[in-house]
Amino acid sequence: MLNFLQQPIPVSDWVTNATDWLTNTFAGLFSVLQTIGQFVMEGMTNGLLLVPPLLMLLIVTAVAYFISGKKWGLTAFTFIGLLFIYNQGLWTALMNTVTLVIISSLVSIIIGVPLGILMAKSEKAQSIITPVLDFMQTMPGFVYLIPAVAFFGIGMVPGVFASVIFALPPTVRMTNLGIRQVPTELVEASDSFGGTGKQKLFKLELPLAKSTIFAGINQTIMLALSMVVIASMIGAPGLGQGVLSAVQRSQVGSGFVNGLALVVLAIIMDRFTQNMNRPKSNKEPKTAKQKKVITGAIIAAIVVLVGGTVISSMLGDKKETVNLAYVEWDTEVASTTVVSEVLRDMGYEVNMTPLDNAIMWEAVANGEADGMVAAWLPGTHGTQYEKFKDKVENLGPNLEGGARLGIVVPSYMDVDSIEDLSDQANKTIVGIEPGAGVVSAAEKTVEEYPNLSDWNLMTSSGGAMTTELANAVKNEKEIVITGWSPHWMFSRYDLKYLEDPKGTMGGEESIHTMVRQGLKDDMPEVYNVLDNFSWELEDIEGMMLEIENGTDPVQAARDWMDAHEEIVNSWKQ
Amino acid sequence: MSKVRVEHLTKVFGKKSQQALAMVKENKSKNEIVEKTGATVGVYDASFEVNEGEIFVIMGLSGSGKSTLIRLLNRLIEPSSGNIYIDGEDVSKMTKEQLREVRRHKINMVFQNFGLFPQRTILENTEYGLEVRGVAKEERRQRAEQALDNSGLLSFKDQYPNQLSGGMQQRVGLARALANDPEILLMDEAFSALDPLIRREMQDELLELQQRVQKTIIFITHDLNEALRIGDRIALMKDGQIMQIGTGEEILTNPANDFVREFVEDVDRSKVLTAENIMVPALTTNIEIDGPNVALQRMRKEEVSMLLAVDRKRQLKGSLTAESAREARKNELSLKEVIDKNVQKVHKDTLVSEIFNLIYDSPTPLAVVDDNDRLMGVVIRGTVIGALTDIESKDETTHEGVTTNA
Numbered sequence: 001m002l003n004f005l006q007q008p009i010p011v012s013d014w015v016t017n018a019t020d021w022l023t024n025t026f027a028g029l030f031s032v033l034q035t036i037g038q039f040v041m042e043g044m045t046n047g048l049l050l051v052p053p054l055l056m057l058l059i060v061t062a063v064a065y066f067i068s069g070k071k072w073g074l075t076a077f078t079f080i081g082l083l084f085i086y087n088q089g090l091w092t093a094l095m096n097t098v099t100l101v102i103i104s105s106l107v108s109i110i111i112g113v114p115l116g117i118l119m120a121k122s123e124k125a126q127s128i129i130t131p132v133l134d135f136m137q138t139m140p141g142f143v144y145l146i147p148a149v150a151f152f153g154i155g156m157v158p159g160v161f162a163s164v165i166f167a168l169p170p171t172v173r174m175t176n177l178g179i180r181q182v183p184t185e186l187v188e189a190s191d192s193f194g195g196t197g198k199q200k201l202f203k204l205e206l207p208l209a210k211s212t213i214f215a216g217i218n219q220t221i222m223l224a225l226s227m228v229v230i231a232s233m234i235g236a237p238g239l240g241q242g243v244l245s246a247v248q249r250s251q252v253g254s255g256f257v258n259g260l261a262l263v264v265l266a267i268i269m270d271r272f273t274q275n276m277n278r279p280k281s282n283k284e285p286k287t288a289k290q291k292k293v294i295t296g297a298i299i300a301a302i303v304v305l306v307g308g309t310v311i312s313s314m315l316g317d318k319k320e321t322v323n324l325a326y327v328e329w330d331t332e333v334a335s336t337t338v339v340s341e342v343l344r345d346m347g348y349e350v351n352m353t354p355l356d357n358a359i360m361w362e363a364v365a366n367g368e369a370d371g372m373v374a375a376w377l378p379g380t381h382g383t384q385y386e387k388f389k390d391k392v393e394n395l396g397p398n399l400e401g402g403a404r405l406g407i408v409v410p411s412y413m414d415v416d417s418i419e420d421l422s423d424q425a426n427k428t429i430v431g432i433e434p435g436a437g438v439v440s441a442a443e444k445t446v447e448e449y450p451n452l453s454d455w456n457l458m459t460s461s462g463g464a465m466t467t468e469l470a471n472a473v474k475n476e477k478e479i480v481i482t483g484w485s486p487h488w489m490f491s492r493y494d495l496k497y498l499e500d501p502k503g504t505m506g507g508e509e510s511i512h513t514m515v516r517q518g519l520k521d522d523m524p525e526v527y528n529v530l531d532n533f534s535w536e537l538e539d540i541e542g543m544m545l546e547i548e549n550g551t552d553p554v555q556a557a558r559d560w561m562d563a564h565e566e567i568v569n570s571w572k573q
Numbered sequence: 574m575s576k577v578r579v580e581h582l583t584k585v586f587g588k589k590s591q592q593a594l595a596m597v598k599e600n601k602s603k604n605e606i607v608e609k610t611g612a613t614v615g616v617y618d619a620s621f622e623v624n625e626g627e628i629f630v631i632m633g634l635s636g637s638g639k640s641t642l643i644r645l646l647n648r649l650i651e652p653s654s655g656n657i658y659i660d661g662e663d664v665s666k667m668t669k670e671q672l673r674e675v676r677r678h679k680i681n682m683v684f685q686n687f688g689l690f691p692q693r694t695i696l697e698n699t700e701y702g703l704e705v706r707g708v709a710k711e712e713r714r715q716r717a718e719q720a721l722d723n724s725g726l727l728s729f730k731d732q733y734p735n736q737l738s739g740g741m742q743q744r745v746g747l748a749r750a751l752a753n754d755p756e757i758l759l760m761d762e763a764f765s766a767l768d769p770l771i772r773r774e775m776q777d778e779l780l781e782l783q784q785r786v787q788k789t790i791i792f793i794t795h796d797l798n799e800a801l802r803i804g805d806r807i808a809l810m811k812d813g814q815i816m817q818i819g820t821g822e823e824i825l826t827n828p829a830n831d832f833v834r835e836f837v838e839d840v841d842r843s844k845v846l847t848a849e850n851i852m853v854p855a856l857t858t859n860i861e862i863d864g865p866n867v868a869l870q871r872m873r874k875e876e877v878s879m880l881l882a883v884d885r886k887r888q889l890k891g892s893l894t895a896e897s898a899r900e901a902r903k904n905e906l907s908l909k910e911v912i913d914k915n916v917q918k919v920h921k922d923t924l925v926s927e928i929f930n931l932i933y934d935s936p937t938p939l940a941v942v943d944d945n946d947r948l949m950g951v952v953i954r955g956t957v958i959g960a961l962t963d964i965e966s967k968d969e970t971t972h973e974g975v976t977t978n979a
Contacts, residue, residue, distance in 0.1 A: 183686075185685070185686055185688045186689075186690060188684070189684060189688035191676070192676060192682040193677065193681065193702040193705055194706065195705040196673070203690075203704075203705075207692045208690075
């Protein structure tokens with residue numbers, strides 16, 4: 001017994017092994033699903049984007065007008081809200097999010113309603129499914145991202161997978177509840193006339209449970225929407241990426257704008273689904289003509305979507321698409337944007353996918369991303385490189401030297417070495433994202449230096465860390481951070497690296513370019529550019545500062561490219 | 574050949590049913606059995622026959638198992654043991670498919686709260702039985718409309734149940750069952766959710782309908798009057814067991830046991846009757862306010878020719894006949910001047926036996942007053958005669974514990 005208490009049960013290993021087993025066993029199935037899902041969703045997004053935004057805006061507004069029973073409030077809100085999103089240049093992101101939410105909700109409904117019926121019909125099923133639903137609903141949504149990446153890699157499909165798991169329960173629960181709430185007498189009436197189970201279900205139970213089921217579906221849509229935002233960490237495109245990058249770079253304004261766009265979308269979706277569920281005030285049965293019109297409208301909508309899918313897949317992508325993965329650090333935003341712009345000039349379609357560090361490596365290794373220019377070697381990403389080096393191709397450094405990690409303090413603090421730290425700054429080192437290389441190095445540092453034994457390493461995000469730093473410097477407070485170069489903070493504030501006698505933070509580093517295997521044969525031009533891409537510390541720091549001062553990354557990249565045409569041309573050789 | 578024959582039908586809900594059945598045999602009460610075993614005895618050892626074309630009423634207090642019994646007949650509830658024969662075929666042994674056929678063609682049900690589907694129109698409700706049978710749309714429309722027409726509801730066919738009154742809804746429930754043209758109708762407290770006036774109307778309608786369609790009807794009620802009005806034969810249930818089966822007359826004249834006797838008694842035998850127990854509300858006119866026109870108007874409305882006259886404090890002042898009111902109107906007199914002050918008064922605690930002698934001598938009803946001489950009600954001849962029959966059959970019970978509901 002004591003033994004048992006001292007030995008942790010290897011639950012984590014079990015789960016890992018089970019997931020690995022699933023990933024290997026069903027690899028074929030997953031990749032088929034991934035392909036189909038990706039095709040359908042990209043088609044749908046492209047279909048939605050084929051419609052000119054202003055026309056779409058008017059259509060949705062008109063639908064809002066009719067669906068809300070000709071109330072002006074919702075109509076005006078829809079119009080102004082969508083106009084705002086369009087004006088902020090978030091239309092494409094919005095359409096991506098809409099696609100994700102619609103597909104997630106549809107899948108949830110297709111799985112959830114039959115499951116709810118099963119639960120209502122069988123006590124045993126109910127007793128089995130209920131705890132599973134509890135588990136699904138209370139497990140933090142982030143957890144679902146991990147197996148989602150293992151199964152489907154990055155992009156839309158894992159986003160849908162995670163959203164479905166997270167958003168399914170309300171539909172199941174409410175379907176079950178709605179059917180169980182049908183009065184006994186009515187069920188008896190149906191039985192006493194010799195109705196079969198199926199007749200009872202379709203003629204009595206589902207029509208009566210409809211409004212409860214709709215309430216569940218409404219909840220499901222809202223949950224799917226919130227999960228889609230979280231799923232942007234694993235490359236689900238849309239408004240979530242804007243929110244996430246704003247969080248990681250501490251940009252209040254852009255976070256607010258993206259968030260507001262999501263609020264608008266959520267309110268529109270919520271009101272639409274609620275109004276669909278409105279009990280008809282005048283219980284006039286729908287005339288045949290009305291039914292025809294409604295059916296016609298639904299068919300038309302499907303035709304537009306499917307047609308959009310087909311058309312966009314036929315004439316759209318004559319351009320080849322390059323997928324670049326990156327981490328939302330200011331260095332990588334700068335370098336990845338520049339590379340993307342260069343490739344776009346050469347006529348490629350480029351998808352830049354912001355991911356978490358570990359997932360970025362995994363994406364390139366699995367060939368879901370074509371490449372990245374964000375590998376810090378030998379130290380920072382040493383672990384990842386060890387793990388994936390057989391599956392990626394290292395094209396060498398794009399930034400030689402000058403890159404380094406370290407423990408950084410403002411110059412006004414009178415410590416010069418990590419060994420001098422004793423009780424400054426509440427014994428806290430402010431770090432960035434938990435998965436980042438610099439954080440692993442800092443963890444090692446805290447372990448190695450005896451004077452840091454009771455220090456805390458507080459993880460947050462790149463943006464949160466710089467905000468903390470700005471506040472500390474403004475108030476001349478003590479602060480210790482995990483820093484790295486190149487970074488604009490060195491141009492803006494007077495900072496210094498602490499000496500690292502034990503070398504735990506690593507020495508000078510280079511930033512390397514990694515591409516997936518087989519890129520050379522598939523896209524020799526792209527491979528070539530990535531292979532040639534390299535620049536100097538002042539290039540990148542100058543561009544980073546420009547971005548930090550409020551220039552749009554794409555604009556900053558363009559400015560830099562205009563100023564350095566020779567370098568850019570040398571990459572294209 | 575009986576239409577429905579039930580033999581030793583038993584239903585126990587819950588586990589430990591054997592133990593519960595053993596306790597039933599020992600005549601333990603329902604509560605005791607539930608406390609001991611957790612099992613509820615719904616119906617115990619019921620046996621009876623219902624003949625073709627008769628209205629067979631099952632009566633009992635709530636919890637006596639009558640609703641369970643009727644649901645056992647079409648197997649909405651599965652019996653624990655026993656057999657049900659319809660036309661000689663054992664329903665309790667049938668497969669699902671056979672049972673479905675029986676339910677579709679032979680036996681239909683009308684429910685206490687109507688059991689109408691709220692999302693379907695009246696017409697769609699009525700044709701439901703035909704719809705699940707797979708009858709073609711045109712034909713089922715026609716038959717449903719015919720059934721609605723018979724109950725005078727055709728003009729409401731496109732309305733929804735919640736737009737109709739209770740009585741109408743129950744007519745729809747009945748039409749829905751009849752559209753199917755079943756041989757047996759089960760009616761589970763079909764009129765209990767209706768108000769008394771509509772209820773009587775529906776009872777009459779049912780009897781009239783029965784003249785025309787000659788169905789076998791098994792009717793459940795907890796109301797003795799209803800049972801006596803419509804039942805050809807009555808079965809009385811208590812705690813899941815049938816106490817007695819017979820015509821209304823048989824049950825009233827030869828109650829099988831004390832329970833039946835008490836059940837059919839209109840009057841609580843533990844009480845010694847006083848004027849207060851048998852009085853009915855008085856029809857009054859307030860002579861300080863009303864004039865002759867008002868008094869006459871009230872007489873017309875209540876279909877009487879006489880009112881009791883009171884003042885503001887409901888003190889009895891006399892009686893007013895239609896003639897004197899008309900006279901007052903003609904001669905423009907006030908009511909005070911024309912009332913007959915000679916009214917027989919009795920105190921509310923006066924015993925019925927004393928009232929007999931008074932009421933024979935009095936042309937007008939007796940006014941019942943309380944200690945402060947306030948009018949409480951009147952005693953009319955009919956009620957006294959009703960009371961008299963009970964008194965005669967009553968043993969001289971003690972006068973202790975006499976309660977009056979003031």
